Amino acid sequence: MNDVGGAALQFAFVAALYAIATALIGVRTGRQELIRSAERATFGVFALVSVAMIALLFAILTHDFRVQYVTSVSNLSMPIFYLIASLWGGQEGSMLLWLWVLTLYGAIAVAQNLHRNRELMPYVVPTLMATSILFLAILIFAENPFHELAQAPLDGQGLNPLLQNPLMVIHPPNLYLGFVGFAVPFSFAIGALASGRLDSQWIRSIRRWTLIPWLFLTVGILLGGQWAYVELGWGGYWAWDPVENASLLPWLTATAFLHSVMIQEKKGMLKVWNMSLVILTYGLSIFGTFLTRSGVISSVHAFAESSLGVYFLIYLAIALTIAVALLVWRLPELRSDHRLESVLSRESSFLFNNLFFVGIMFSVLWGTMFPIISEAVRGVKISVAAPFFNQVNVPLGLALLLLSGVCPLIAWRRGSVRNFQRNFLNPLVVSLLGVAVLYGSGIRHVVALISLSICLFTFSTIVLEFYRGTRARRASTGGTAWQAFFSLMTRNRRRYGGYTIHFGVVLIFVGITGSSAYKIERDIVLDPMEQTTVGDFALRYETLESDLQPTHESIRARVEVSRNGRYVTTLFPERRFYFAQNQPTTEVALRTSLLEDLYIILAGFEPSGTATFKVFVNPLMVWLWLGGLVMIIGTLIAIWPERGQSARIGAPGTPTTETAAEQG
Amino acid sequence: MSKQHVKLSIGAAIVVASMVYLMFSGATGSTMYYMTVPELHQQVAAMQGEAIRVSGKVTADPIHWDVRNLQLTFTMGEGEASVPVSYKGVKPDMFQIGADVIVEGQIGQDGTLIASHLMTSCPSKYEEEKPTS
Numbered sequence: 001m002n003d004v005g006g007a008a009l010q011f012a013f014v015a016a017l018y019a020i021a022t023a024l025i026g027v028r029t030g031r032q033e034l035i036r037s038a039e040r041a042t043f044g045v046f047a048l049v050s051v052a053m054i055a056l057l058f059a060i061l062t063h064d065f066r067v068q069y070v071t072s073v074s075n076l077s078m079p080i081f082y083l084i085a086s087l088w089g090g091q092e093g094s095m096l097l098w099l100w101v102l103t104l105y106g107a108i109a110v111a112q113n114l115h116r117n118r119e120l121m122p123y124v125v126p127t128l129m130a131t132s133i134l135f136l137a138i139l140i141f142a143e144n145p146f147h148e149l150a151q152a153p154l155d156g157q158g159l160n161p162l163l164q165n166p167l168m169v170i171h172p173p174n175l176y177l178g179f180v181g182f183a184v185p186f187s188f189a190i191g192a193l194a195s196g197r198l199d200s201q202w203i204r205s206i207r208r209w210t211l212i213p214w215l216f217l218t219v220g221i222l223l224g225g226q227w228a229y230v231e232l233g234w235g236g237y238w239a240w241d242p243v244e245n246a247s248l249l250p251w252l253t254a255t256a257f258l259h260s261v262m263i264q265e266k267k268g269m270l271k272v273w274n275m276s277l278v279i280l281t282y283g284l285s286i287f288g289t290f291l292t293r294s295g296v297i298s299s300v301h302a303f304a305e306s307s308l309g310v311y312f313l314i315y316l317a318i319a320l321t322i323a324v325a326l327l328v329w330r331l332p333e334l335r336s337d338h339r340l341e342s343v344l345s346r347e348s349s350f351l352f353n354n355l356f357f358v359g360i361m362f363s364v365l366w367g368t369m370f371p372i373i374s375e376a377v378r379g380v381k382i383s384v385a386a387p388f389f390n391q392v393n394v395p396l397g398l399a400l401l402l403l404s405g406v407c408p409l410i411a412w413r414r415g416s417v418r419n420f421q422r423n424f425l426n427p428l429v430v431s432l433l434g435v436a437v438l439y440g441s442g443i444r445h446v447v448a449l450i451s452l453s454i455c456l457f458t459f460s461t462i463v464l465e466f467y468r469g470t471r472a473r474r475a476s477t478g479g480t481a482w483q484a485f486f487s488l489m490t491r492n493r494r495r496y497g498g499y500t501i502h503f504g505v506v507l508i509f510v511g512i513t514g515s516s517a518y519k520i521e522r523d524i525v526l527d528p529m530e531q532t533t534v535g536d537f538a539l540r541y542e543t544l545e546s547d548l549q550p551t552h553e554s555i556r557a558r559v560e561v562s563r564n565g566r567y568v569t570t571l572f573p574e575r576r577f578y579f580a581q582n583q584p585t586t587e588v589a590l591r592t593s594l595l596e597d598l599y600i601i602l603a604g605f606e607p608s609g610t611a612t613f614k615v616f617v618n619p620l621m622v623w624l625w626l627g628g629l630v631m632i633i634g635t636l637i638a639i640w641p642e643r644g645q646s647a648r649i650g651a652p653g654t655p656t657t658e659t660a661a662e663q664g
Numbered sequence: 665m666s667k668q669h670v671k672l673s674i675g676a677a678i679v680v681a682s683m684v685y686l687m688f689s690g691a692t693g694s695t696m697y698y699m700t701v702p703e704l705h706q707q708v709a710a711m712q713g714e715a716i717r718v719s720g721k722v723t724a725d726p727i728h729w730d731v732r733n734l735q736l737t738f739t740m741g742e743g744e745a746s747v748p749v750s751y752k753g754v755k756p757d758m759f760q761i762g763a764d765v766i767v768e769g770q771i772g773q774d775g776t777l778i779a780s781h782l783m784t785s786c787p788s789k790y791e792e793e794k795p796t797s
Binding site for chain 1: 669687690695697731733753758
């Protein structure tokens with residue numbers, strides 16, 4: 001089976017080369033059958049990589065410890081759930097998963113376009129295959145997942161216990177589905193540039209192809225944060241670590257693109273800008289993979305320090321050179337159809353939105369690369385820490401949030417003072433009243449007050465939009481308010497899906513504000529039956545309990561939690577010792593409520609029973625995760641195909657659902 | 665250029681300028697010298713009082729873990745060079761002899777690195793050492 005897997009990768013390499021060559025020859029000579037053959041080869045590459053995936057899974061499930069990879073990520077005692085997860089629990093396996101997702105996306109994209117976008121496909125196929133070749137080359141020449149040991153050990157090392165968490169099982173595939181997915185919009189952009197079909201057709205074809213990876217990346221980032229929160233035991237969810245930043249960079253440019261593409265679809269403006277954002281997003285997703293794999297920037301995440309970096313850098317340089325050259329070549333054909341008419345227009349608010357997203361991206365990139373930049377310029381490695389990222393990104397993030405409230409209320413083309421009064425008065429009043437209430441209830445943290453007031457403002461503009469839309473819908477169709485509301489949602493999925501996503505973002509800001517401005521962090525040492533208070537909570541440490549499991553030994557403390565004299569719950573912060581990996585782990589005890597999270601870890605204990613705890617109270621924490629959930633729902637609403645959508649896709653300039661709704 | 669374009673450009677310029685300002689002021693406020701243990705070893709005196717971020721490994725020297733006071737003292741090193749570290753806080757799960765650690769803090773009077781942050785390399789998806797056959 002291992003030989004089959006290795007051979008499948010080599011055949012896939014050849015097939016991918018074949019696809020590139022035949023597609024390009026086909027388009028030069030005008031021979032359609034060659035292009036068809038190249039497209040079939042992309043299916044072949046997908047099938048071959050799938051064979052390699054199955055072969056590796058087979059090796060893991062059958063405990064074939066001759067395979068070095070299997071030895072390093074699995075062992076005999078692991079349950080099947082984590083055995084499957086160990087398929088992407090190590091460097092080689094995760095690269096294989098990356099590649100498999102890429103070839104899957106490629107095959108789907110080709111299958112969708114067997115009768116559409118025929119001018120673009122001869123370039124789309126080679127672009128997708130070139131990315132596959134990068135990963136195939138790495139898997140064949142540098143990090144072979146099927147590499148066999150001279151002597152097979154009796155048992156493997158097993159997956160790191162910290163990774164044995166359901167969140168960690170689904171987090172990497174999500175990130176890959178996101179990262180890899182941007183290869184499809186990129187290949188269509190290259191297709192449009194190379195073929196000269198620069199109308200908005202390609203943009204429409206990739207609309208979902210940007211939203212879907214964006215959704216996966218969003219989910220992946222949130223899951224990563226949640227895993228860090230519940231598993232790592234430091235009470236936080238985001239540390240501005242290079243690996244985290246690497247996932248955020250393409251997300252930021254992709255989000256900018258999702259917004260600015262609307263301007264191109266409706267107004268035919270920003271064509272060069274959108275093209276650049278697609279190229280940049282792809283570049284950053286490759287760059288992010290490079291950052292996490294090359295060990296060029298040291299991070300808390302253990303990177304395998306390997307020679308992989310060279311592969312990525314060479315590939316990135318070639319891909320970006322070609323893309324930028326094509327873009328410059330087509331520059332004269334990418335002129336705007338319209339010009340901007342007013343500073344106070346929705347168009348310009350989109351421009352500022354993009355400016356902020358790209359600005360945040362640059363600041364994160366700058367901070368992440370700072371050690372390398374400073375070493376090159378001044379000869380000393382200087383790193384910047386979390387305060388830098390917070391100082392820069394808190395104002396920018398708040399400005400963006402404000403913009404997301406303002407933007408939908410400004411008219412297209414030209415806003416007016418009356419338009420402003422009509423739309424902004426109520427949200428402004430709500431937001432000011434809210435701040436007054438918060439101030440009255442004793443909140444004096446300035447940034448928190450600003451942030452929450454913007455949250456309220458944006459929230460009320462979203463409510464206003466839904467309310468007005470529903471009212472207009474009801475006036476024209478009758479029925480109950482609920483019927484009108486649902487019909488509004490189903491008829492303008494993209495628009496109201498977008499507002500729903502914004503609502504999720506508001507909730508996330510609420511969560512971040514509460515948990516960072518009012519976080520309580522305490523170290524406490526308690527004897528058995530001793531009591532202490534943290535925030536509003538009274539904690540009574542009762543006793544230590546121990547338990548012996550086949551894979552680990554567990555010691556947990558029994559802590560009774562009460563508030564204002566009333567019993568709340570009993571928590572069991574725990575320490576485990578895993579025998580196979582010879583490693584202790586901390587199991588967080590967490591009590592979540594809508595108001596705050598109580599988060600307790602058992603830092604250590606003495607033979608006498610005296611125990612040391614680290615206790616966090618993270619206010620409003622759960623809103624962050626709920627906001628993520630709302631974002632997912634909103635994205636699904638936006639992605640879902642609209643009924644009779646094909647009829648609505650007309651030439652640019654035909655009234656779209658959005659303008660129709662505005663007239664209503 | 666129309667009047668609207670001028671206005672828009674001014675607005676954009678203000679936004680960009682404030683972002684650049686934020687980036688540079690933020691960078692000067694929170695920088696740390698980033699070095700390995702041997703690099704630190706050569707300039708311990710010069711680094712006194714500076715914010716530093718040091719990467720290295722936990723050496724085999726005795727580790728003291730005072731549970732009651734959450735006080736962790738150990739030696740980190742790389743090659744021949746080493747530096748004593750004192751950290752107040754919870755001992756991370758992955759902390760053990762030979763673990764890769766990143767320490768942020770300052771060099772104290774006696775040459776001890778007083779750590780405000782101690783991070784062990786997170787296991788992440790990537791295995792650290794390959795089994796040798």
